[in-house]
Amino acid sequence: MSKIVYFSMQAFRHIRRNTVVAGVTVGTVAIVFLLLCVLALVGYNLDRLGERLKAGLYLVVYLEDEATEQEIQEIKSTLESSEVVGSIRFIDKKQALEIFKKRLGAQATLLNEVGPDTLPSSLEVKLSSSEHSTKSIEALAQKLVSHPGIEQVQYGQAWLGRFFNFMDFSRLIALLIGALLVFATLMIVSNTIRLSVYARTDEIHILKLVGATDNFVKAPFYIEGVVLGGLGALLGIGGAWLLFILARPLVTIPLGPGSGDLNLEFLPISSVAISAAGGAVVGMFGTLASLGRHLRI
Amino acid sequence: MSKIVYFSMQAFRHIRRNTVVAGVTVGTVAIVFLLLCVLALVGYNLDRLGERLKAGLYLVVYLEDEATEQEIQEIKSTLESSEVVGSIRFIDKKQALEIFKKRLGAQATLLNEVGPDTLPSSLEVKLSSSEHSTKSIEALAQKLVSHPGIEQVQYGQAWLGRFFNFMDFSRLIALLIGALLVFATLMIVSNTIRLSVYARTDEIHILKLVGATDNFVKAPFYIEGVVLGGLGALLGIGGAWLLFILARPLVTIPLGPGSGDLNLEFLPISSVAISAAGGAVVGMFGTLASLGRHLRI
Amino acid sequence: MIQMYHVYMSYGSDSPGLIDVSLRIEKAEFAFITGPSGAGKTSLLRVIMLAERSQNGQILLFGKNVANIKEKERTLFRRHMGVVFQDFKLLPSRTVEQNVAISLEVLGKGRGEIRKKVGEVLELVGLEHRAHRLPPTLSGGEQQRVAIARAIVNDPQILMADEPTGNLDQALSEEIGVLLNRINARGSTVVVATHDTAWIQRTQHRVIHLEKGRVVSGGMPLG
Amino acid sequence: MIQMYHVYMSYGSDSPGLIDVSLRIEKAEFAFITGPSGAGKTSLLRVIMLAERSQNGQILLFGKNVANIKEKERTLFRRHMGVVFQDFKLLPSRTVEQNVAISLEVLGKGRGEIRKKVGEVLELVGLEHRAHRLPPTLSGGEQQRVAIARAIVNDPQILMADEPTGNLDQALSEEIGVLLNRINARGSTVVVATHDTAWIQRTQHRVIHLEKGRVVSGGMPLG
Numbered sequence A, B: 001m002s003k004i005v006y007f008s009m010q011a012f013r014h015i016r017r018n019t020v021v022a023g024v025t026v027g028t029v030a031i032v033f034l035l036l037c038v039l040a041l042v043g044y045n046l047d048r049l050g051e052r053l054k055a056g057l058y059l060v061v062y063l064e065d066e067a068t069e070q071e072i073q074e075i076k077s078t079l080e081s082s083e084v085v086g087s088i089r090f091i092d093k094k095q096a097l098e099i100f101k102k103r104l105g106a107q108a109t110l111l112n113e114v115g116p117d118t119l120p121s122s123l124e125v126k127l128s129s130s131e132h133s134t135k136s137i138e139a140l141a142q143k144l145v146s147h148p149g150i151e152q153v154q155y156g157q158a159w160l161g162r163f164f165n166f167m168d169f170s171r172l173i174a175l176l177i178g179a180l181l182v183f184a185t186l187m188i189v190s191n192t193i194r195l196s197v198y199a200r201t202d203e204i205h206i207l208k209l210v211g212a213t214d215n216f217v218k219a220p221f222y223i224e225g226v227v228l229g230g231l232g233a234l235l236g237i238g239g240a241w242l243l244f245i246l247a248r249p250l251v252t253i254p255l256g257p258g259s260g261d262l263n264l265e266f267l268p269i270s271s272v273a274i275s276a277a278g279g280a281v282v283g284m285f286g287t288l289a290s291l292g293r294h295l296r297i
Numbered sequence C, D: 001m002i003q004m005y006h007v008y009m010s011y012g013s014d015s016p017g018l019i020d021v022s023l024r025i026e027k028a029e030f031a032f033i034t035g036p037s038g039a040g041k042t043s044l045l046r047v048i049m050l051a052e053r054s055q056n057g058q059i060l061l062f063g064k065n066v067a068n069i070k071e072k073e074r075t076l077f078r079r080h081m082g083v084v085f086q087d088f089k090l091l092p093s094r095t096v097e098q099n100v101a102i103s104l105e106v107l108g109k110g111r112g113e114i115r116k117k118v119g120e121v122l123e124l125v126g127l128e129h130r131a132h133r134l135p136p137t138l139s140g141g142e143q144q145r146v147a148i149a150r151a152i153v154n155d156p157q158i159l160m161a162d163e164p165t166g167n168l169d170q171a172l173s174e175e176i177g178v179l180l181n182r183i184n185a186r187g188s189t190v191v192v193a194t195h196d197t198a199w200i201q202r203t204q205h206r207v208i209h210l211e212k213g214r215v216v217s218g219g220m221p222l223g
């Protein structure tokens, strides 16, 4: 216990005496974490956008005119048992024609002579907003097609499908950049710490010559790495938060009629905590990576 | 001239004698430039994707049944004079019904009883693929609506409009991240160089005590900064190129039926050259920022 | 206490360091090492403090062979030694007090004891008024005395001093000589590398003379 | 050549440095500066080499007042001085040869001339066989001689040496003494801070005695 206090005191003394090096280290970590946070922020809000848009995604299951009541019940229970499905609405032939007319807009006059029986009745299936990929929706659609009593399954808003494909692709790229950025964070921070350890090679040598064990030499460096890394991460997150506060009023994404707007949201507090801890860990590993080769004497 | 040779020799000697510091500096610059390049690469290819998709964007101008031949000519010339417009195709009532039936797919039977005169004739306007924003397209559509002889103006593929809105938004964010990354590059590189200059404060003091002018002390540092910065940038770009080579066979974006695929493309050689020069400049400014305060003695 | 048999140590082909060095220094002995600049005095001390490995020969410290000693043990040996380095080797970012305290901190002593002993030893070398200064703000002689204080504060069994009076005036040099004699009288083995012939002549201690890496005279105890 | 009138220099409230120092050293004179450790010898030399600013008093170098001198001029003055620092101040990443060459490189000399002069001066201090070594691989005395070589290689009008023989044996010390005398005889002003009483007694040169930052004796030329 008293040793921890002693080593911490050494670390803080050193930080105080070498404000330039400490400042540069914290600054570098902060900038890298700022970047990481902004990327995470963009990714997180795009994900939320996707979630909200998914709520507008629905399937239309057209029923055969000859479908029996029992078949319809079976279809319903298949749908209800799927976790992809949110709510189900039955649309009869008359309603269907109304909707179709509305959708045709100016060309609705075309259907003036069409009888109310022409369109099939259908089930409009709203999808649950959480965790379904376009893949699992397609799987459901595929499964339904072979069901007796079903004529056809269609997406309610076809463009959304393409949009989600694009989103999936974007997410892949964002993950790639994110991974690269995490890797860069590790490298840059450990490089910075390496430089500052390197500048103290002499100090390490002297301590060892005076009878210090490896651990005695290392401990303050680790504490310093952890403190500077954690501090840098916190500063970086703070910076991201500031940017967020500035950007929020400027960015609202209209989701289309009736769905309202999507406002930006900051990262959940848990990820913030994890990032800060990440900074500390990065500081520690940066120190680890740099210390090894200087201890031989 | 001989001075430049002398200072360069000093710089190279120093690099050779301090491989750790030089390596760390080059490595840091390389990582940061790698990131910058990957981001630029993604942005560049998304832009190319946007260009290709725009080629698929078209407007349909529905003509009134009573439109005179002269009115139609006027509309055509309005369209032709717009730089947004690529090509124009006239679709008569019969073709229109064919197309509409195709689009309805399974529900085409609805129209069996509909006469060939029901749908209006129209002009299908393909848009020129270069530099038009969704704004300018909408402006054109707005202008056309008030034209005599026109019943309605519609987007050919409505989802593309939304998609482009999303792309515009994405580009904004990418630019923001890009700017942040450029800023980060500057900071990180200048911080790294600052640390390595800081480690040589003693050397600077000694040189000044022995009668060296400020420029005599500074010159080798600048050369070192430029060389290490440029080298780092080249390495980073090389790394991005490697990633690109690895990613290219994995990523092809299908553009939809008939339009073929989009293959990834590397950044144009001019941007590569600019980036490398940027590395050198960053190295120089990093040195500039770090040297000032160490020269007082 | 310190025994070396046919020890060879080289820094590389062009720099022999030590050649066929045999010597014995007894417990509680006081020995000078002399010889011209570059003779190998510092090298000899570095071998004894286990900072440099010999390529050949046998070295015994405290009766134990240190040929293939492990890192951990090396540290333990060093804790029984105090060294005044020719170039001082002070930590520039710690105060005088903290620099001296290190020798006790590595032994895990308590804060109270450390404060007391550091105060005493700084008084011995005449630097109590410099306790809170950083080494770069001290004069050359003051730095040298800090190095001496750090070397003696933990009552080492072997005290090695490399040119410990090179930056001190006559009066202070004599004081330091008296101080080392007193430490020697309390049972520590003292080895001093020096060019200060006046000091050597003032005392009756053994003189080990080195030249070009070889022991020329004085390798074995007088008795 | 060097004139100081009531010069005060302080490192801060607890560290006076120099107090009311007046002295004159003539062109081509050879003067020793002595005094106990911490007396202010190094401080005095640092003021003369314009590395430290005096807070009060007048200083004239080469007849020119250097009170409010500009950076550029300071550099020019330094080019006429050679300094052997107490702690050597060698560049650890440059070879011996390159370290010595710096004094000539800052003057913009050609490569051929530099090579020739550096070779000569390294021979003078007996280090021609160490030309391609890095300073950290040299013995203390060897480093000190590199520092001497660097200070004299550009034939300075003022040569200052701070404890230049602290790490050298008797024989080498005497050689260095002879060397400095020769440089002095060629017209350079030589100022040496030292504790080496034997050296001082061997010569007839003036001795400026400092104590606690004040000149106690020898401030003015003998004549």
Ligand SMILES: Nc1ncnc2c1ncn2[C@@H]1O[C@H](COP(=O)(O)OP(=O)(O)OP(=O)(O)O)[C@@H](O)[C@H]1O
Pocket (backbone or CB within 6 Å): C011, C012, C015, C016, C017, C035, C036, C037, C038, C039, C040, C041, C042, C043, C044, C086, D136, D137, D138, D139, D140, D141, D142, D167, D168
């Ligand atoms: N790290 C090293 N690498 C290579 N050669 C070295 C190294 N250290 C010392 N030497 C060489 O070994 C020889 C002996 O050096 P050492 O420092 O032991 O001399 P010394 O007797 O202490 O001299 P001095 O009185 O000048 O301090 C010298 O010629 C020196 O150049």
Ligand SMILES: Nc1ncnc2c1ncn2[C@@H]1O[C@H](COP(=O)(O)OP(=O)(O)OP(=O)(O)O)[C@@H](O)[C@H]1O
Pocket (backbone or CB within 6 Å): C136, C137, C138, C139, C140, C141, C142, C167, C168, D011, D012, D015, D016, D017, D035, D036, D037, D038, D039, D040, D041, D042, D043, D044, D086
């Ligand atoms: N940078 C500094 N900051 C504060 N005090 C200093 C600084 N340099 C020297 N001093 C103090 O000024 C006084 C004179 O120092 P100086 O180095 O001039 O002594 P000196 O005569 O050269 O001594 P020595 O013979 O030990 O080298 C000393 O007490 C020292 O502690």
Ligand SMILES: [Mg+2]
Pocket (backbone or CB within 6 Å): C041, C042, C043, C086, C162, D139, D140, D141
């Ligand atoms: Mg030595």
Ligand SMILES: [Mg+2]
Pocket (backbone or CB within 6 Å): C139, C140, C141, D041, D042, D043, D086, D162
């Ligand atoms: Mg001094």
